[in-house]
Amino acid sequence: MLAPPVPEMSMETEHGGHEEESAMLPCVAFASEHGYKFFSLAHMRMLNSVDVRPMPPVLGRRLVPSPYGGMVLATDVCYRHPCHLVDPFTGSRAPLPDLPIPFSEKEPVGCLSDEPRLRCARVTDDGLAWDWSRRGVMVARGDMAFFCEHGGERWMPVHQSKLGSPMTVNYRGGLFFVLELRTLKTTIIDAGTLQARTKIPAPPGFGDVDYAYLAPSTDDAILLVHRAGDSDGVVFTKAYCARHRDSQRPPRWRPVLDIGDRAVFVDGAHGFTVTADPTGAKANRVYVILAHQLTHPCGRLAVAYDVGFTDLTRLERMGRLNLNTGEVEPMWGRPHWIIPRNESGRR
Structure with a gap:
């Protein structure tokens, strides 16, 4: 088993040095009955075995990519399969300890060795979130965020949320x-250092929220x-921006309708920005992955994925890229979004 390869970089970069924002378009990554699939927005086609290493389908396994760096967290909450990182573009794998237990829970859900496997394992709402750095992996479950160094054998708690909030x-x-x-x-x-550098309070008067997406960049x-x-x-329904680097004042959210020469990509796990380009992402737009439910005459259910986009000044109007990703079973x-390592500018 190999430790996840990372680009050569200085510790100054790891501790806050500047990095250039890429204009590279991401891929739409999704699991299917035929393995893990990728649709490249840069080439407007599905990637094949020449582009990526095959990842066979495994029932009950959760695959969550990190958008930058081309790494995928593979795990499941029933502890049937070992937790690990895998790079689908190179085939390298790195083991991780079993997912940590949030402080709000006493013990993991038991799973007997002779328990029959369901054809469709239920997805639990444990608030799993993660990302990785050159030093290691941060995972959030329930009300706790944990960190494990690459090659390490244990998770160390680094942050606990208020009110049992998922993160x-x-x-x-x-x-992070x-x-x-x-x-x-x-x-x-x-x-x-894994120490909190600063905190950004909630936007004023935010009230009840259905969901929120955070897309960090180098400076804001x-x-x-x-x-x-x-x-x-x-x-x-509302966009905010906060500058977190080289600011004379503590960062605060301010409403915005213009984010400059950038575009934002979000999914249920991550968010990130890319530099706008005439042949790529358009400035001041937000791109999301859409899932269309399909019902065939025989009663079989399927899902087809597409990408939608909206301008920050006209939220009610959403365009579509009309991708041809094929159909997959909803199980x-x-x-998610993912950018291949050699194109992501990972720091």
């Missing part, structure tokens, strides 16, 4: 960004919020 975890530019979804408080953790972060009771059919879980 999202994003890594960018030597920092931990967003608490119930309180909308963001803690920025130094990836080298974008927060997209969908308030409860607001318009249906839109991904978010295989959610799609």
Whole structure:
């Protein structure tokens, strides 16, 4: 088993040095009955065995990519399969300890060795989120975020959320960004020291929120919020920006309608920004992965994925890229964004 390879870099970069934002378009990654699949937005086609290493389907396994760096966390909550990182573009794998137990729980859910396996394992709502740095992996489950160094054998608690809130975890530019979804408080953790560098309080008067997406970049972060009771059919109803680096004041969210020459990509696990390009992502847009439920005459259910986009100034209008990703059974879980390692500029 190999430790996950990482690009050569100095410790100054790991502890907050600047990195260039890429204009590279990501891939849509999703599990299927035919293995793990990738649709490249850069080439507008499905990638084949020449581009990626085959990852066979395994019932009950959860596969969650990190958008930058091309790594996928493979695990499942019933502890039937070992937890590990895998690079689907090179085939390298690195073992991880079993997922840690949140402080709000006493013990994992038991699973007898002779327990019959379901054809479709249920997805539990344990709030799993993760990302990785050159030093190791951060995982959030329930109300706790943990860290494990590459090659390590244990998870160390590094952050506990308020009110038992689930979290999202994003890594960018030597920092982990931990967003608490119930309180909308963001803690920025130094990836080298694992100490909180700063905190961003919730936007003023945010009220009840259905969901929120955090997309950090080197110098600032974008927060997209969908308030409860607001318009249906839109991904978010308010956008905020906060500068977290080289600022004379503590970072605060401010409403924005313009994020400059950038585009935002979000899914249920991560968010990130890319530089706009005439042949790539368009400026001031937010891109999301859409799942269309299909019912065949025989009663078989299927899902087809597409990409939708909306401008920050016209949230009610969503365009579509009309991808041809084929159909998959809905039992295989959610799609995510991923950028191949050699194209991601991972730091």
